[in-house]
Amino acid sequence: MRHLPRAAALGPFVALAVACVFFATRSDRFLTGENLSLILQQVMVVGVIAIGQTLIILTAGVDLSCGTVMALGGIVMTKLAAEHGLPVPVAIGAGLAVTTLLGVANGLLVSAIRLPPFIVTLGTLNIAFAITQLYSQAQTVTELPASMTMLGGTFRVGGTAVVYGVVVMLALYALTWYVLRETASGRHVYAVGNNPEAARLTGIATQRVLLGVYVSAGVLYGIASLLSVARTGVGDPNAGQTENLDAITAVVLGGTSLFGGRGAVFGSLVGTLIVGVFRNGLTLMGVSSVYQILITGILVILAVGTDELSRRGAG
Amino acid sequence: MTLPTDAGSVVLQARGLVKRYGHVTALDGADFDLRGGEILAVIGDNGAGKSTLIKTLAGAVVPDEGEIHLDGRRVHFKNPLDARRAGIETVYQDLAVAPAMSIAENLFLGRELQRAGILGRVLRALDKPRMLRETVAHLAELKINVRSMDQPVETLSGGQRQSVAVARSAAFARHVVIMDEPTAALGVKESGMVLQLIRRVRDKGLAVVLISHNMPHVFELADRIHVQRLGKRVAVVDPKRISMSDTVAVMTGALRADELAGETLA
Numbered sequence: 001m002r003h004l005p006r007a008a009a010l011g012p013f014v015a016l017a018v019a020c021v022f023f024a025t026r027s028d029r030f031l032t033g034e035n036l037s038l039i040l041q042q043v044m045v046v047g048v049i050a051i052g053q054t055l056i057i058l059t060a061g062v063d064l065s066c067g068t069v070m071a072l073g074g075i076v077m078t079k080l081a082a083e084h085g086l087p088v089p090v091a092i093g094a095g096l097a098v099t100t101l102l103g104v105a106n107g108l109l110v111s112a113i114r115l116p117p118f119i120v121t122l123g124t125l126n127i128a129f130a131i132t133q134l135y136s137q138a139q140t141v142t143e144l145p146a147s148m149t150m151l152g153g154t155f156r157v158g159g160t161a162v163v164y165g166v167v168v169m170l171a172l173y174a175l176t177w178y179v180l181r182e183t184a185s186g187r188h189v190y191a192v193g194n195n196p197e198a199a200r201l202t203g204i205a206t207q208r209v210l211l212g213v214y215v216s217a218g219v220l221y222g223i224a225s226l227l228s229v230a231r232t233g234v235g236d237p238n239a240g241q242t243e244n245l246d247a248i249t250a251v252v253l254g255g256t257s258l259f260g261g262r263g264a265v266f267g268s269l270v271g272t273l274i275v276g277v278f279r280n281g282l283t284l285m286g287v288s289s290v291y292q293i294l295i296t297g298i299l300v301i302l303a304v305g306t307d308e309l310s311r312r313g314a315g
Numbered sequence: 316m317t318l319p320t321d322a323g324s325v326v327l328q329a330r331g332l333v334k335r336y337g338h339v340t341a342l343d344g345a346d347f348d349l350r351g352g353e354i355l356a357v358i359g360d361n362g363a364g365k366s367t368l369i370k371t372l373a374g375a376v377v378p379d380e381g382e383i384h385l386d387g388r389r390v391h392f393k394n395p396l397d398a399r400r401a402g403i404e405t406v407y408q409d410l411a412v413a414p415a416m417s418i419a420e421n422l423f424l425g426r427e428l429q430r431a432g433i434l435g436r437v438l439r440a441l442d443k444p445r446m447l448r449e450t451v452a453h454l455a456e457l458k459i460n461v462r463s464m465d466q467p468v469e470t471l472s473g474g475q476r477q478s479v480a481v482a483r484s485a486a487f488a489r490h491v492v493i494m495d496e497p498t499a500a501l502g503v504k505e506s507g508m509v510l511q512l513i514r515r516v517r518d519k520g521l522a523v524v525l526i527s528h529n530m531p532h533v534f535e536l537a538d539r540i541h542v543q544r545l546g547k548r549v550a551v552v553d554p555k556r557i558s559m560s561d562t563v564a565v566m567t568g569a570l571r572a573d574e575l576a577g578e579t580l581a
Contacts, residue, residue: 184427184439187416191424194413201411202425203396261415 011306012254012270019274023281030284033160040162043276044169045070045231046243046250048224050268051176052217053247058180059193059213060260061110061117065102065124066221067243071236072132073099073225078141078235081148088147096222102128103218104211111210125244132237141235152230165227172220176265189213194261249300250275257307274299326351326522327372327403327491332381334367341367342378343546349491354513354523356533356554358566359543366495368543369526373405373493374398385490402489406480408496414469418461419443419450421468422483453486457515474505478512485516492516493524498532510536530559539581542566553581 023030049066056063077095080086086094102124109120151168154161180186191199192209200206228239254271256263275296282292329347333340341364349355359365370376372383374392383390385401392398395405412421428442428449429435435442450464459478461471468476477497484492494513498506506529513536517523527533533540534554542550542565550565550572557579564570572580 179438182438182440182443184429184441187420187424187427187441190416191413191420194415195411198411198413199424201395201405201407203399204425261413 012267012274015253016270016274016277019277019281023277023284027281027284030281033158035280035284037160037162039273039276039280040166041231042280043272044163044165045224045228046246046275047169047269047272048172048220048227049243049247050250050272051172051265052220053251054254054256054263054265054268055176055189055213056117056217057248057251057256057258058189058260058263059210060258061210061213062121062248062258063106063117063217064121064244065106065128066217066247067240068125068128068132069099069102069218069240070221070224070228070243071238071240072102072128073222074229074239075132075136075141075235075237077225078144078148078229079136082141082144082235088145092148092226095225096219099222099225100215100218103215103221106218107211107214110214111207136235136237138237140237144229144233144235149230149233151227152233163231165230168223168227172223173265173269180265185209185212190261246275246296249296249303252300252303252307257311258304259307259311324351325349326386328384329372330382332368332371332378332383334364334371334376334378340546342371342381344381345543345546346548347372347541348551349522349524351522352517352520353538354517354525354536356525356527356537356540357543358527358530358533358540358562360566363543363566364546365526365543369493369495369524372398372524373403399487403491403493404484404488405493406477406484406495406497408499412468412476412480415467417465417467418454418479419447419464421479422446422450422453422486426487453482456519457482457485457512459512472505473501474508477501477505477509481509481512481516485519485521488521491522491524493526495526496528497525498527498529506532530563534559542572544568550575551581552579
């Protein structure tokens with residue numbers, strides 16, 4: 001019985017491995033270096049968003065606005081650089097500031113005013129979407145300065161081209177892993193999600209922990225904006241639509257509990273890869289994208305079901 | 316960490332505590348005396364102000380009137396953190412632990428040991444080996460047996476969980492440990508284990524305040540019993556010289572304190 005949690009933590013890895021083996025038997029192209037690199041490139045944006053989402057879900061919250069906030073950050077960066085002629089670092093800084101500010105707003109509403117995260121971020125989702133459309137006039141921003149899309153460039157490992165943004169994503173995972181595991185702040189995130197009353201009684205400033213989590217998520221969404229711009233080469237006002245839910249799916253598939261306090265950030269990377277592998281593999285098999293959405297939906301319900309059942313089992 | 320106060324001298328004292336909630340008077344001029352190295356049980360019927368009294372001493376409630384003295388110095392606790400900084404730790408009834416976190420993490424929750432140098436100061440990086448070592452030492456000192464300090468608290472029995480909560484308080488308290496119904500949620504065997512543990516905490520030199528509804532536990536453990544009734548302390552009795560039924564009679568008002576024989580008072 002004592003080894004059950006450890007076995008459960010391996011679940012996402014097993015699911016990922018099974019999916020990879022399955023698609024490898026279905027398509028010769030699946031296991032090529034080129035295709036695996038493509039999968040990583042396709043998931044780097046949602047992968048970074050999922051880090052922020054993990055932090056929030058660990059505190060028993062959820063952020064429905066993550067992808068839309070990311071899109072707004074991208075529009076701000078690209079418009080300021082391409083249309084207002086601001087220097088690229090300043091434009092990027094402004095985009096980061098906007099996503100961070102939305103994180104501050106979410107965080108204050110959740111921590112200081114104690115509103116439910118689900119409703120707060122549903123509101124932010126709509127606000128960020130509207131601002132994005134109004135500011136961009138629903139137009140894609142093109143003709144970006146080259147330095148803005150630098151992270152979309154590639155370097156070669158063996159014979160395979162790897163995008164710089166993927167390295168950024170992996171580095172952010174490693175950093176978050178370290179902070180969550182090895183620092184007092186990280187452990188406080190778990191404590192606040194696991195038993196907020198116990199955390200408060202031991203003197204942890206639970207409100208500050210919550211605010212910190214939403215602000216950190218905002219910064220991460222801003223970095224995801226930059227990666228998205230770098231990957232697509234444009235500022236897209238309709239970006240982030242699938243990422244809103246894909247990020248939550250990835251976190252839950254990765255074994256982080258929606259009830260808070262349990263999970264690990266690398267699980268979210270695995271969850272992100274599961275979503276990415278399914279999308280990629282099904283595309284290679286020629287399955288239409290509607291079925292991909294269907295399968296993602298089934299996957300997330302399976303993951304949440306496992307979470308709920310294991311929680312009941314733990315009693 | 317423990318600075319044993321001279322046995323017998325008063326460690327924590329309160330005089331004339333008043334606390335009103337609207338038109339309800341929870342404390343109506345309550346006094347309180349806790350001596351060094353003793354277990355003082357606080358008993359009282361529902362609504363006697365027992366819980367408000369304890370919260371006042373633990374810093375969770377600020378009294379409208381009255382004074383609290385710790386080791387002879389007047390203190391003003393604005394929140395539980397103030398009381399903790401002054402050396403008063405509280406074990407709350409509802410097992411205030413984070414179940415998914417390990418024993419060592421729970422012991423140091425909110426007071427994590429940080430590494431020396433830049434990692435500790437800037438990133439608040441944890442000194443996990445030292446936290447583990449000190450957890451082992453604290454639990455050994457109180458003779459608490461668990462398989463591994465790395466195991467999540469939720470894998471422990473109710474009594475073991477409560478033991479972790481008690482060990483946490485004993486590890487950090489310098490003067491006083493307040494225990495609010497520590498055996499309320501436990502079975503007979505588990506209760507025995509926690510009662511034994513409370514004795515060891517006292518034998519470490521700490522003064523213990525025990526709030527309990529369980530008269531047999533109170534009589535088994537307490538050196539003195541503070542009887543609270545209608546917002547006041549009506550008597551302090553000696554459990555070795557008074558019967559359980561007389562004590563309950565004073566608590567419920569069936570017997571007045573001045574009707575008790577002099578030697579039963581403590």
